[in-house]
Amino acid sequence: MNIGRGGTWVSEKMAEDISREMKESKTGQVVVFFTVVGSFHLQAVGIVKSVSVEEKEKKRGFQYPAKLDVEFFRSMELHADIVGKEIGGCCSDCFKIPTKEDGGYLVLTKDVGEAVLGACWNTPLATLHEPTYLCQDKGALEDTLNPFFTPYLEDGDGWPITQLPGFIFGCSTAMLGEGIEKGIFGLPMHMKLAASKLRPGATLFVYNISDGVLHGIFECVEKAEIDMDPKLFSKNPNSTTSPFPVQVKVRVALEAPPLEGTDIILKQLLRDRGGVPKVGPLTYSQCKALSDLITERCGVHAYMERIRGGKGDPMDIPISLPPEVSGIGIKEGMEACPPAT
DSSP: OHHHHTEEEEOHHHHHHHHHHHHHSSSOOOEEEEOOTTSOEEEEEEEEEEEEEOHHHHHTTOSOOEEEEEEEEEEEEEEHHHHHHHTHHHHTTSOOOOOGGGTTOOOOOHHHHHHHHHHHHTSOBOOSSOOGGGSTTHHHHHHHHHHHHSOOOTTSSSOOOOSSOEEEEEEOHHHHHHHHHHTEEEEOGGGHHHHTTOOTTOEEEEEETTTTEEEEEEEEOSOOEEOSSTTTTOSOTTOSSOSSOEEEEEEESOOOOOEETTOHHHHHHTGGGTTSOOSEEEOHHHHHHHHHHHHHHHTHHHHHHHIIIIISOGGGOOSOOOHHHHTHHHHTTOOOOOOOO
């Protein structure tokens, strides 16, 4: 949303610090790095164009009364550990992800700032906000796709997930059954680094290559471990290591019908992967979009709307719903989304 509107709102103290840095800088420019709270990642970089404290918002007692206009020029998924290694040559203790105790931001020295900027440039680009004009058939898809390309507001609709990067696992039909039964998903050893970024609460999906469908929604319970179950996915009962040794403990967050791999909206949401649910990490935005697509397709979205409509506390929204409960909204006359074609 910040990238889409070209800026954000910050505290008055942060605005004062940025204004001071702009005055003291020889170029008058200040670079800002953005991170999603709890993600352990830097996710956007931009140059401050202007800072202004809005008196109207200030008088109303807003926590963030200052408007920050930013020219964004890169978005990525850069883990804090990688940043620390990149700046190790100048001052490894000078960088950390800011917390609430820091006021939500940190002022970096010139040397550290340049090192962090270099680290951002050396990491692949990641699309965090995907506008609908990138769709191949804008006229036919725009109205349908827009809700999924537009991030939901904090108090808006949609399936509640933690603001963490997620993951798509791959499996066969037999592996899927064993993995769900034991509550463990597995990856080959060469994906150890990618899986190490997963944190408890991260949103997970599984692509069944046998049937060509994407299953969800699952949730990461523990960090990845090597050979948590050495016999998992192995046909050898005496096996000492699994063919998929990088293992993540999971739980079912929502029991819902899978999405066909040929689903047109799914292909658009994953077009940076060639429109295919390839195994690998997902950004929070992608996790959110996929979760909302699944919940809307199976009728849970309508069920949640009924609760928010006054027949229950929004905080009572169940984390897990079996298929028969997911159909409550349909049975009671609420309109459900058409199935994938």
